[in-house]
Amino acid sequence: MRLFSCYKAVRTTYFERHKPGRKTRGTASVRGVSPVVRKASDQMKKGFYTIMAAQFFSSLADNALLIAAIALLQDLHAPNWMTPLLKLFFVLSYVILAAFVGAFADSRPKGHVMFVTNSIKVVGCLTMLIGAHPLLAYGIVGFGAAAYSPAKYGILTELLPADRLVAANGWIEGTTVGSIILGTVMGGVLISPHIASHLLSYHIPRINTPSETAMLVIMAMYVIAAIFNLRIPDTGARYPKQETRPIKLITDFADCFFTLWRDKLGQISLAVTTLFWGAGATLQFIVLKWAEVSLGMTLSQAAILQAVIAVGVAVGAMLAAARVPLKRSLSVLPVGIVMGIAVMLMAFYTRHLFPTHWGIYFGKMHFPGYLLIAYLFLMVVGGLSGFFVVPMNALLQHRGHVLLSAGHSIAVQNFNENLSVLIMLCLYALLVWLDMPIQFGIVLFGSFVCLMMYFVMRRHQANQRAFDSVALISEVRH
Numbered sequence: 030m031r032l033f034s035c036y037k038a039v040r041t042t043y044f045e046r047h048k049p050g051r052k053t054r055g056t057a058s059v060r061g062v063s064p065v066v067r068k069a070s071d072q073m074k075k076g077f078y079t080i081m082a083a084q085f086f087s088s089l090a091d092n093a094l095l096i097a098a099i100a101l102l103q104d105l106h107a108p109n110w111m112t113p114l115l116k117l118f119f120v121l122s123y124v125i126l127a128a129f130v131g132a133f134a135d136s137r138p139k140g141h142v143m144f145v146t147n148s149i150k151v152v153g154c155l156t157m158l159i160g161a162h163p164l165l166a167y168g169i170v171g172f173g174a175a176a177y178s179p180a181k182y183g184i185l186t187e188l189l190p191a192d193r194l195v196a197a198n199g200w201i202e203g204t205t206v207g208s209i210i211l212g213t214v215m216g217g218v219l220i221s222p223h224i225a226s227h228l229l230s231y232h233i234p235r236i237n238t239p240s241e242t243a244m245l246v247i248m249a250m251y252v253i254a255a256i257f258n259l260r261i262p263d264t265g266a267r268y269p270k271q272e273t274r275p276i277k278l279i280t281d282f283a284d285c286f287f288t289l290w291r292d293k294l295g296q297i298s299l300a301v302t303t304l305f306w307g308a309g310a311t312l313q314f315i316v317l318k319w320a321e322v323s324l325g326m327t328l329s330q331a332a333i334l335q336a337v338i339a340v341g342v343a344v345g346a347m348l349a350a351a352r353v354p355l356k357r358s359l360s361v362l363p364v365g366i367v368m369g370i371a372v373m374l375m376a377f378y379t380r381h382l383f384p385t386h387w388g389i390y391f392g393k394m395h396f397p398g399y400l401l402i403a404y405l406f407l408m409v410v411g412g413l414s415g416f417f418v419v420p421m422n423a424l425l426q427h428r429g430h431v432l433l434s435a436g437h438s439i440a441v442q443n444f445n446e447n448l449s450v451l452i453m454l455c456l457y458a459l460l461v462w463l464d465m466p467i468q469f470g471i472v473l474f475g476s477f478v479c480l481m482m483y484f485v486m487r488r489h490q491a492n493q494r495a496f497d498s499v500a501l502i503s504e505v506r507h
Contacts, residue, residue, distance in 0.1 A: 032200075074263040076188050077197065083257035083345030084181055087147055088208035089215065094154065094170060097243035098163045104238055111164065114308075117454075118164050120169035120447045123178070127444030128282035129275075130176045139184035140261030146180065147255050149173030154248045159198045179439035184261070185426065196350040206343040206415075210336045213274050219243035234444060284434050285441050290386025292432055293492040296426035298358075299445055300485050301365065307449030308478055309455045312338075312372070313475060316407070318467045324403060325378040337404050341411020348412070349419040355427060358420035359489065365482035368413040371406075376468040378403065398448035426494075 054420055118229030133142065154374040157166035185197050229244075236242055275500055289295040314333060320331035353361060380399040387398040429438020460470050 053097040061409065061430075077185075077200075079260050079262075080184060080188075080258055081200060082146075082182070083143060083254050083261065084201060085101040085204045085208050086250050086254035086257065086334065087150070087177065088205050089173050089212040089233075090150070090247045090254065091170070091174060092209050092212025093216035093219065093250070094167070094247050096213060097220060097223065097240050097245065097247060098167050100220045100240040101157065101163045101238075102241055105163070106323075106444050107163075114164055115167050117451070118176065120450055122168065122171040122175040122445035123443045124451065126175045126280045127440050130443075133176060133179075139180040139187065140258055142180035143177055143184075143261065144175035144255055144258035146198070147251060149176065151251045151255075153250055154251065156406055158235070158244045172282065176442065178443055186336040188262075200350060201346075206339045207344070212341050216243065216247075219246055220276075220459065222255045232295050282440065282444075285438070286444070288432055289429060289438065289441050293429055293496065294359075294424060295428040297362075297489050297492070298486060299420045299442065300488075301362070301421040301482075302418060302442060303419070303449045303480050304365075305414070306446040307325070307453040309414065310450040311474065312454045314454075314457060315467070315471060317376075319375055319471065320403075322467050323375075323452070324400065325380055334403075334407055337407045338414075339412040341413075341444050342407035342415035343411075345412035345415025345417070346419045347415075349416045352391065353398075353420045355420070355423055358424040361417050361420050362486050362489065364413055364417040364478050365485070368410065368417060369475045369478030370480060371410050371413060371475075372478065376475075378406070465473055 037115050095115060102111055102115075148168045153166050153170035153173060156169060157163055185201070189197055220239040221459075222239070225242050228235065228242035233242075233245070234244060247368075257311055266433075289299055295459075316334050316338065317331045320326040320334055323333075326334075349361070351436075380397070383397075383399045388397070389401065425442055426438065429442065432438070433441075457474075458472070460473075
């Protein structure tokens, strides 16, 4: 399989420079482990924790910013249809810039790239604060996020050996989910009258509304993330000088795109993650509508269900990190079908299945039984999702690192996943426009997930009959 020479980089990571068994002059071995190896291991651990901290605060600010941007649209009396466009403008950058962000991520140390792209997010906040339209400003933040992602995930393959990627992805996904939950809550708290009035009492120039005070706090979160970015160690990985001509970058990206899709392992993991992220984005809106129709919840109450699912995803991700090594990552494929079936069961669940007064009482507080079961059910769906996607994500990163380069492979992944998000959201919007009952939409959605996972499993079985592609796992970069 042909690869452009620009991707045939000679890399030296901490692990490769100090791998066990390498003789180091002038050092003494203690219990079979040289001081150099032990120091390298400590540096890897410290570097990974720093990456997690940077990701947490950056993602925390991203999710709080969405709430603040929605509040700002309300301050401007913008029409309701503009609110979902915030997500569209944010995700659009991942698709449009896919051919360029990978080259940028590989052009310099990943920690520096994360610092620069995190600074772009700060610029997006500033433009929103000085009066730019929230859609434009949030699009700038999306631009920074799109360029941030290849460096964030790409550095894992530079810093850690292949057998630690599943665990590392589990921790990263768990941290991200935690930041989603806390960020959404933080955004809501910052725009609340009580907190906002306290912040407004400081009479900061040009800060006159709750959404603007929230912007200041969110910018502080981005600054904290930037400080951690500066503390990320240089892994020593170096790639040839990256292309800067747009046409050449696009053609190189197309070559990376087809290289990863032609690979027997890459195509399976890429298909699964592409399906997962598109389905996950659509499921957010399905759950909100289902909560309104089947559970009788308001929009603000239904928003809590997003946090419940996120907790389940975090638990599933951690479980996968602890139980599924990279060599057995493909064993989780059937979980995708189970997840699709679980989603379909939502269509038949309503609050009318249980007596109105059945539930748990704490003094005067009443927690309806149908709601507690719904929470538990959604947590299971989230757990299946997390357990399912983390090994696939790690496998995709590994194959991308072997075949291409850290930044370029993540850029291809982001392009596919976010294009899937755009397409599936458009299809869901079409169902809503046709006024289709939510129960039918849920069954259609779950059936689609099951069917696609069945085809993916059949494809993997066909690949295995032709060649034992699983043997390629842990293959080193040539």
